[in-house]
Amino acid sequence: MQVEEYLNKIAESEGTVHLTLIDPASQTPDQAAEIAHAAALGGTDAIMVGGSTGAGGVLLDQTLLKIKERTDKPTILFPGNASGVSKHADAIFFMSLLNSRDINYITTNQAMGAPVVYKSGIEPISMAYIIIEPGGTVGWVGDAKLIPKHKPELAVAYALAGKYLGMHYTYLEAGSGADSPVTPEMIGAVKHVLGDNKLIVGGGIRDGETAKMCALAGADMIVTGTILEESSNVTAKIEELVSAIKK
Numbered sequence: 001m002q003v004e005e006y007l008n009k010i011a012e013s014e015g016t017v018h019l020t021l022i023d024p025a026s027q028t029p030d031q032a033a034e035i036a037h038a039a040a041l042g043g044t045d046a047i048m049v050g051g052s053t054g055a056g057g058v059l060l061d062q063t064l065l066k067i068k069e070r071t072d073k074p075t076i077l078f079p080g081n082a083s084g085v086s087k088h089a090d091a092i093f094f095m096s097l098l099n100s101r102d103i104n105y106i107t108t109n110q111a112m113g114a115p116v117v118y119k120s121g122i123e124p125i126s127m128a129y130i131i132i133e134p135g136g137t138v139g140w141v142g143d144a145k146l147i148p149k150h151k152p153e154l155a156v157a158y159a160l161a162g163k164y165l166g167m168h169y170t171y172l173e174a175g176s177g178a179d180s181p182v183t184p185e186m187i188g189a190v191k192h193v194l195g196d197n198k199l200i201v202g203g204g205i206r207d208g209e210t211a212k213m214c215a216l217a218g219a220d221m222i223v224t225g226t227i228l229e230e231s232s233n234v235t236a237k238i239e240e241l242v243s244a245i246k247k
């Protein structure tokens with residue numbers, strides 16, 4: 001089954017998907033594989049692999065190969081640029097940073113990466129990637145015109161643009177390690193206009209309560225990365241997050 005279909009079925013049947021983000025630049029490939037294995041034991045639905053700086057090439061390939069040895073969960077590339085493409089993944093969030101000022105993050109990296117995706121046969125999942133205040137590393141690297149935290153109507157405008165451009169998924173990104181996630185108001189307003197299109201929320205989600213708030217507000221999928229890099233018991237942390245968001 002295609003990864004996009006797999007994720008949609010979980011969102012529709014279990015309420016919300018949990019996605020584990022692993023940044024290849026944050027640990028060795030073996031350590032990344034252990035995190036992925038522990039996350040799978042905790043009930044995560046898929047493993048996203050990507051980072052905004054230095055997460056491409058051999059390190060990315062090795063990280064994906066080691067993860068594949070330790071879990072059968074699908075691996076989905078979360079690319080920081082065209083070097084974030086690898087044939088060793090199952091799928092790629094083929095994303096455009098819609099509120100970027102820099103064409104390289106709107107279409108150029110995508111055009112440079114597309115032939116590699118085509119040749120590798122990995123599954124592209126189209127995505128509108130929208131950066132919300134504070135934005136973190138990705139907001140700086142992607143030169144985003146940050147959407148104010150308390151202006152849901154601006155996020156709605158970009159989400160609708162992505163939908164009308166044919167992008168299947170919409171990602172509201174507060175930035176890795178953000179001190180607080182996107183607000184429930186913004187999540188609800190965006191999900192309302194998306195209808196069946198899936199909404200992903202990530203950035204600053206550290207516990208089950210916050211994840212539940214995002215899910216109840218309308219998020220179809222929740223991403224956590226930093227908290228797992230910092231956690232001494234990844235399986236327990238994932239169990240906390242998953243039990244909070246599943247029906």
Ligand SMILES: CC(C)=CCC/C(C)=C/CC/C(C)=C/CC/C(C)=C/COP(=O)(O)OP(=O)(O)O
Nearest residue numbers: 050051052080081094095097113137138142176
């Ligand atoms: C589809 C293709 C081939 C490329 C898309 C390229 C785009 C649009 C990238 C968006 C901008 C960007 C830099 C995205 C990176 C996404 C990501 C992995 C963010 C998390 O970055 P971390 O490296 O974890 O942040 P910290 O360094 O703060 O932990």
Ligand SMILES: O=P(O)(O)OC[C@@H](O)CO
Nearest residue numbers: 177202203204224225226
């Ligand atoms: O690292 P955290 O804060 O969990 O954010 C996950 C993802 O949204 C980062 O791009």
Ligand SMILES: [Mg+2]
Nearest residue numbers: 023051176225
């Ligand atoms: Mg990171």
